[in-house]
Amino acid sequence: MSAGASVRKEIRIRREAADVWARVEDPGAIEDWFPGIVASTVDGNTRVITLGSGLVMPEEIITSDPIQRRFQYRITAPIFRNHLGTIDVIDLGDDTSLVVYSTDAEPRTMALVIGAATAGALAELRNQMEPEEN
């Protein structure tokens, strides 16, 4: 029985991938679209987020690749034996994009909890990025 777990959430957004990526790649703006994260600070490759419960989580930004449109970070708080968060923004070629948010974590319970929260983040990202219907 694995001690870790992997959770994947995805959402299709009616917005060009470049626009979505511009929001995702800004590490200091995560609290604007990730419900449950109430504050963040960025210093070089280190981001510190504050959660709605008051928990503070340090993170290391690993990848911010505008060509692949991939953002990856690792939570370095002691409770995690491993963590990797990956956000891929994929151009679907029809002025829409697919955003895939993957969470790999040990302990596995944290993968489930964070993965569930990323679903809310993707929904909020779509709310903010899609043009309003006329």
Add this chain to the structure above:
Amino acid sequence: MGRKILLVTTDQQRYDTLGCNGGTLARTPVADGLAASGIRYERAHPQSVVCMPSRSTIITGQYPSTHGVWMNGVALPVDAPSVAAVLQRAGYRTALIGKAHFEPFLDPFGRFTENRLAAIGEETRQQPWFDGTTGPHRGFEHLEFATHGAAGPLHYARWLTGQHPEAVSMYYPPLDGSLEVNAAGGGDTGAPQVKHNPIPRDWYHTDWVADRTIAWLDLLDPDDDWFCWMSFPDPHHPWDPPESEMGRIDWREVPLPAGYPESASQRERILDAKPRHWRQWYDGTLVSNYEAPKDWVPATLTANQVREVNARNAVECELIDEALGRVVDHVCARGWNADTDIVFTTDHGELQGDFGLLFKGPYHVDALMRLPLIWRPAPSATVAPAIVASPVGLVDLAPTFCAIAGLSAPDWMEGSALPANEADADARGFERVLTEWDSQLFGVDVHLRTITRDGWVCTTYGRGTVHDGTEGELYLLADDPHQRENRWDDPSLRAVRDDLVADLHDHQPLARSPLLPVEAPV
């Protein structure tokens, strides 16, 4: 002025832990007295054998398939139907004090209202309701929460941390450092989820729930109608009642439960005749659900550990009974007794040694499904005491509360008001009760559907990662009260089985689609 309603729930309490139900270990004179003057149900089942789905059924009057909380960790939407909202709108004062668990406990992002209220300091919060209006959270104008132990953001934990910080670490930690259900052993026998707890009784959560209930009742005007859900976290594991109370029962003298097969070969023979996840869990090769410790192997459970768990559980049941007695006395002192209905039940049972197992999971047997349920109608209603053997469910509670309040049950409620006696049960068609299980966790999914009817318990298994969809269980309760002999494959019972399965399918509620997301393991 109408009838007031005191709903008393415990957590994970077996039918046979009450004296009125034949229990001999715990002394429960208050519950027994309510049963003697009211209606005692001998075949009350939950619609799910874990907390969140079952509690969601109590408040909505709906099956898990309908309200959507299909496993622990799925949040009941804030705008889900609620009997408390119906009563509040009809003028009732409403409160829930103790364990709610409509929303996941593991919530580092602080996404769920019930985990935030204590820190915010609000008595409730205005929320959207199922009917398009707004009102207090799930219909409760007053909310104070507690759960097992003293960790986390709920009211009891904050109270204990603020008033008696030295006591917080006295409790057994329900989760381990990996946030899995803790497998560490303690007490005298090393049983899992057992600990000597030096906490003074006055600080323990059982008495806190009663104290806070009394405090809320004291705020009410004499003429108020009220619905109070008093929800004790015990006797759910961990089994760590105040050590000062453990002298009540010497675990060394506790008889082994009738459902505990004493020899390993006997246990293995029984489990091998059931669908494969039973034996796999016993052997430690599969833990399909979060509700049992991942790192505990049931085959290692000793007879003395069973004795100690049962002793500690019984002490917790006694403390609940005494706390209930204080609240009932207070209701009497306020002059409300004649007009107060009291309903006592729990959300699901506990294996507690049956089959050599502890805790709970996808196991639809009496240990988990047969619940204590007592309805003491308001004496002013002059309902004769009765015993009802026909099957009823927790899904029937919400319509019962509506009936007590003189309200029609809304269309969205799927149960019926509890029968007042056996003739009433016959007349209104209380023939069957259904129970569901669905879980999907870390790559393992399990699906059960169960019907209890005509003295039979019949469970079908859906296709999943463990089962191929052909498995089942069939027990005749009168001949096999501990469900030791699975007769699913008995050719002589094929017609009975086919009839029960057809009836089960005919009465399945429509499954909600899409499924609500799993937000946490619990």
